[in-house]
Amino acid sequence: MTITETPPPAHAATVGAPILEARGVTMRFGGLTAVKDVDMTVREGEIVGLIGPNGAGKTTFFNCLTGLYKPTEGVVTLGGEVLPPKPRAVVVAGMARTFQNIRLFANMTALENVMVGRYCRTTSMALTSILRGPKFRREEEATRARAQELLEFVGLGGSAEHLARNMPYGDQRRLEIARALATDPKLILLDEPTAGMNPQETKQASDLIFRIRDSGLAVVVIEHDMRFIFGLCDRVLCLVRGEVLVEGTPGEVQSDPRVIEAYIGGGDDDDDDEDDSAPAGSSDRASHSTEEKL
Numbered sequence: 454m455t456i457t458e459t460p461p462p463a464h465a466a467t468v469g470a471p472i473l474e475a476r477g478v479t480m481r482f483g484g485l486t487a488v489k490d491v492d493m494t495v496r497e498g499e500i501v502g503l504i505g506p507n508g509a510g511k512t513t514f515f516n517c518l519t520g521l522y523k524p525t526e527g528v529v530t531l532g533g534e535v536l537p538p539k540p541r542a543v544v545v546a547g548m549a550r551t552f553q554n555i556r557l558f559a560n561m562t563a564l565e566n567v568m569v570g571r572y573c574r575t576t577s578m579a580l581t582s583i584l585r586g587p588k589f590r591r592e593e594e595a596t597r598a599r600a601q602e603l604l605e606f607v608g609l610g611g612s613a614e615h616l617a618r619n620m621p622y623g624d625q626r627r628l629e630i631a632r633a634l635a636t637d638p639k640l641i642l643l644d645e646p647t648a649g650m651n652p653q654e655t656k657q658a659s660d661l662i663f664r665i666r667d668s669g670l671a672v673v674v675i676e677h678d679m680r681f682i683f684g685l686c687d688r689v690l691c692l693v694r695g696e697v698l699v700e701g702t703p704g705e706v707q708s709d710p711r712v713i714e715a716y717i718g719g720g721d722d723d724d725d726d727e728d729d730s731a732p733a734g735s736s737d738r739a740s741h742s743t744e745e746k747l
């Protein structure tokens with residue numbers, strides 16, 4: 454285990470008011486309680502980590518926050534407003550996310566993928582778009598320019614015309630982040646942003662997340678790579694069997710014997726069949742089991 458050897462994180466200069474508040478979030482699937490009474494507050498300018506063994510409920514919790522699931526119980530607010538459990542409404546309210554298994558439009562270019570993210574902020578109506586009138590053309594031009602700017606921000610400025618499906622795996626992950634940023638979020642949720650990445654790509658991902666935070670966004674990150682998470686986050690929550698086991702600074706969490714025990718004991722899912730031989734560009738590299746990184 455390397456979790457005691459992480460460098461101190463570059464903390465936010467200022468952590469502001471609460472932006473996201475989840476209270477008593479519970480998600481049951483039949484007899485299984487995947488998330489149980491979870492509270493989480495994320496403040497402006499903060500990077501918060503969500504860790505926990507396989508099957509702990511991290512992605513289910515993200516799905517509850519982003520409207521993919523309607524929580525069985527609990528409430529989620531963004532900027533003080535209660536979020537309806539509808540993904541589009543959540544994006545419009547200012548929360549964007551990426552997925553554990555990359556979900557790009559494979560046959561579209563990188564630029565087009567980012568432009569799609571931007572459309573939730575454009576106002577051209579269907580008829581204007583069909584007629585391609587001046588308002589549509591102006592908006593389309595602005596959307597294209599913003600998309601290019603975001604590609605440059607994530608380090609993909611030279612890949613605008615590349616088809617998403619032909620891009621290297623690490624670039625696809627960065628492209629997903631650019632598409633999420635195109636929605637102009639106040640908060641971004643990243644589900645295993647370094648899964649399947651090599652150490653150099655992981656370092657680049659960490660630098661990118663700091664730059665996202667420095668641009669004024671709050672960030673919540675799910676990760677299995679402890680070195681990455683403890684070097685990145687201001688605060689970390691450890692979920693085990695759907696419940697918050699420990700919450701604290703990286704120093705507090707990484708030295709808590711309950712966290713170490715939770716990982717050594719394993720989660721609900723003993724699936725440790727990570728396939729290191731998975732080809733570059735395969736979403737299968739976003740494997741669940743990354744215990745060797747602990």
Ligand SMILES: Nc1ncnc2c1ncn2[C@@H]1O[C@H](COP(=O)(O)OP(=O)(O)OP(=O)(O)O)[C@@H](O)[C@H]1O
Nearest residue numbers: 482487505506507508509510511512513514721741
């Ligand atoms: N749609 C669903 N229907 C039924 N059970 C589900 C569903 N989604 C998740 N689960 C179960 O809920 C539990 C939590 O799963 P979840 O994927 O949220 O865990 P996780 O912490 O994200 O795991 P990992 O780190 O492996 O991605 C697991 O037991 C899982 O099998």
